Amino acid sequence: MNSDQLETVLKDAEAAHRAACATPLALDLTRGKPAASQLDAANALDGILGGQFLDQDGNDTRNYGGPLGIPELRALGGAVLDAPAAQVMAGGNSSLTLMYQFVDAALRFGFGGQSPWGEGAKMLCPVPGYDRHFAIGEHLGIELIPIPMTEAGPDMDAAEAAVAADPAIKAIWCVPKYSNPTGVSVSETVTARLAALPKRAGPGFTVLWDNAYAVHDLTETPAPLPSLWAAAEREGTLDAMALFASTSKMSWAGGGVAFFASGPQTFAGFAKHLSFQMIGPDKVNQLRHARLFPTLDALKAHMAEHRALLAPKFDAVLKALDEGLGNTGLAHWTVPEGGYFVSVDLVPGTAKAVVELAAEAGVKLTPAGATHPYGQDPQDQTLRLAPSFPPLADVEAAMAVFVNCVRLAGARQRLKERR
Ligand SMILES: Cc1ncc(COP(=O)(O)O)c(C=O)c1O
Structure with missing residues (x-):
């Protein structure tokens, strides 16, 4: 003009x-909260159990135990995260909590024999990005390093150069599908480069793959998301992947179920870390979700x-x-x-x-x-x-x-x- x-x-x-x-x-x-009308769509959760509290293995969901979650929901989490159910845990209502607990534990303890990230740890933050991701790092004293977002996900040239130059960089955030806030989904190439990134980085480096919008399509024919799990399996880096999701924006944001997946060492290490904090998650709510979403198609x-x-x-x-x-x-x-x-x-x-x-x-x-x-x-x-x-x-x-x-x-x- x-x-x-x-x-x-x-x-x-x-x-x-x-x-x-x-x-x-x-x-x-x-804030990106679901509208009441969206929450209403899941109102069948209320009373759906009709007094039946046993999971598919016959365990009483009302009692303590089952720290990894009920098998039905681990399977659903696996379908959402594109990871094998055995490597998926179903937890409480917030994936953000799991992310915080994961980063905190990586920083202070490390997983599967890895040293803790420790003092001076840094993380890559694709911008524009999700404020609460950045807040986790900032709150835990991790230095935040911005890198650009491109139309295919995080700028991998920048990410690769950064981790190669500085072994204190211990993680990268990534919202792979319909990212917060750009709506960008990662390409096949970016996914492959993310899966290979730990090989260029210092020890303990982890890809924090927050698939919060895995099934939140605005079109009827969405493009499938490339599989990080398959790419990391090929690279031998599964233990350096931490995958997260939740039903917060599928059922009820205040009463959903969160998921975590990783390779065997890191999965076992994180599960052990959580075992000091709880005897088991809210399995009754998990069972309600299993009834509402018995299959990925139902979801x-x-x-x-x-x-x-x-x-x-x-x-x-x-x-x-x-x-x-x-x-x-x-x-x-x-x-x-x-x-x-x-x-x-x-x-x-x-x-x-x-x-x-x-x-x-x-x-x-x-x-x-x-x-x-x-x-x-x-x-x-x-x-x-x-x-x-x-x-x-x-x-x-x-x-x-x-x-x-x-x-x-x-x-x-x-x-x-x-x-
Ligand atoms: C990218 C992303 N991750 C996680 C969350 C929060 O997830 P949860 O409700 O499972 O803690 C949000 C909420 O806006 C989000 O945008």
């Missing part, structure tokens, strides 16, 4: 913003119900972006085929301003910087939109405000740069 066009955009956007602030909304596009049919609820919200976000910002050069965004987020790159230097402007008009956005380690986006340009939770009409209303704020802050910044 030339300066005259930018002046017009700015003037219109300022007027629209004044009007929006006069009758502020109270809307929230921050996929359930996720088709989620798709029907979610796809219109994503369509509304993309329509608003296209109509309000297409051809302006003031923003670029991802068009995810699944997951929970749309990532928007703004005119550098305007992300914080957009969050502030939107707040003035009553729309809460995820804080600028949340997609980067230490909450610092050096370009101040990336924002994450999470449209799953609000009703469709609210998503539409919030997006109208968002788009206007991007036009306002973007035009202002561009004009400032030209002066």
Whole structure:
């Protein structure tokens, strides 16, 4: 846009913003939570057991024991993670908890005879990425090293160069399918290079593969995710892989089941570490999930119900972006085929301003910087939109405000740069 066009955009956007602030909304596009309607789809969990508490091996799920989870759910976890059930554990409701416990144990104890990561450990954080991954590392005193995300997953040239140069780098985060927040899925090549990465890295290096959106497709014909397990088996690096998933965004986010898988040494080492913390997970809830999702096909049919609820919200976000910002050069965004987020790159230097402007008009956005380690986006340009939770009409209303704020802050910044 030339300066005259930018002046017009700015003037219109300022007027629209004044009007929006006069009758502020109270809307929230921050966290990727399932909507109540999605939670309702799993309401059969309530009472599904009908007084039958035995798992397929005849064990009473109400009692202590079974630290690796019930066999039915380990099998389901295996199907979700594309790993053999024998190498999968089914735990409590949060995969994030398992990730924290895994990283904490790797740092302090190590697994399968490996030395602990110890003081000075560092981890690679593809950006933009998931704030809570970064928070685990930061909280445990691990240095966070950003590397770029590409359209095929983490930038593997950067990852390989980094681990080869610095043996203190002990892990890389990766959300392989419909990543948080870009929606990117890893390619076959990136998967193969991730599986081989531990061979270039210092001892104890682990790929933290958080497959949180394994079955969260927004299209009817999703591309299959390459198998990390098969690739790592070929490379002989299974013990350097830590795979995570959960049913949080399949059934109930506050009452689901989390999964972990790894090679034999690391699996046994982590299970032993957990045995000091619990006698067994909530197997009753696992059995309820086994009844609701007896097969992967049943789970996929359930996720088709989620798709029907979610796809219109994503369509509304993309329509608003296209109509309000297409051809302006003031923003670029991802068009995810699944997951929970749309990532928007703004005119550098305007992300914080957009969050502030939107707040003035009553729309809460995820804080600028949340997609980067230490909450610092050096370009101040990336924002994450999470449209799953609000009703469709609210998503539409919030997006109208968002788009206007991007036009306002973007035009202002561009004009400032030209002066
Ligand atoms: C990439 C990713 N991993 C993990 C989680 C949280 O998973 P859980 O509910 O199993 O702890 C989220 C939630 O937004 C996520 O986006």
